[in-house]
Amino acid sequence: MALTQIPFPAALLGKFEAGQVSSSFQAKHASPATSPASTGGTFSEAVADSPISLTGTKSAFFTANASEKFQLHKAGQCHPCVAFAYRAGGCYKGDSCTHCHFCTAAEASVRRRQLQEAARRQRKQQRDQGAIAARILAGESFWL
Numbered sequence: 001m002a003l004t005q006i007p008f009p010a011a012l013l014g015k016f017e018a019g020q021v022s023s024s025f026q027a028k029h030a031s032p033a034t035s036p037a038s039t040g041g042t043f044s045e046a047v048a049d050s051p052i053s054l055t056g057t058k059s060a061f062f063t064a065n066a067s068e069k070f071q072l073h074k075a076g077q078c079h080p081c082v083a084f085a086y087r088a089g090g091c092y093k094g095d096s097c098t099h100c101h102f103c104t105a106a107e108a109s110v111r112r113r114q115l116q117e118a119a120r121r122q123r124k125q126q127r128d129q130g131a132i133a134a135r136i137l138a139g140e141s142f143w144l
Contacts, residue, residue: 066095069100069101069102070102072100073100073102073103076111078099078100078102078103078111079098079099079100079111079115080099080100080103080107080108080111080112081097081099081100081101081103081108082099082108082112084097084099084101084103085103085104085105085107085108085109086105086108
C-alpha cells in the first residue's frame with residue numbers, strides 16, 4: 001500500500017522548504033546544546049543523527065521519526081496503524097500518525113493479536129497479584 005500525502009495549503013507553499021524549521025520554533029523547542037546553530041547542521045540532520053533506544057518502546061514509538069519507527073518495526077516492537085493496513089484510503093494522519101505504517105495487513109493482524117494477548121496476560125497478572133495481596137492482608141493466607 002502506497003503512502004498517501006496530505007495536500008499542503010497553497011498559501012504556505014512558498015513560505016517553507018523541506019527540512020526548514022522556523023527560527024521561532026527552534027528558539028522555543030531546541031535546547032542550546034542540540035540546536036542546529038550550535039552543531040553547525042540543519043535541524044533535520046540533528047534529528048536524523050540522534051540515536052534511539054529500543055527500551056520503553058511504547059513511548060519511544062509515539063515520539064519517533066520515520067527512520068526510528070522503521071527500526072522499531074524491524075525489531076517487532078511497533079504498534080500497527082489499523083487504518084493504514086485495512087482501509088483502502090489508508091491513514092488520514094499521514095506522517096503525523098503515531099502508529100506503524102510499515103506493517104502489511106497480515107503483519108498488522110499478527111502484531112495486533114500479540115499486543116492484545118500481552119495486555120490480557122498483564123491484566124490477569126495484576127488481578128492475580130491484587131487478589132493474593134488482598135488474601136494476605138485479610139489473614140486468609142495458608143502459608144503464614
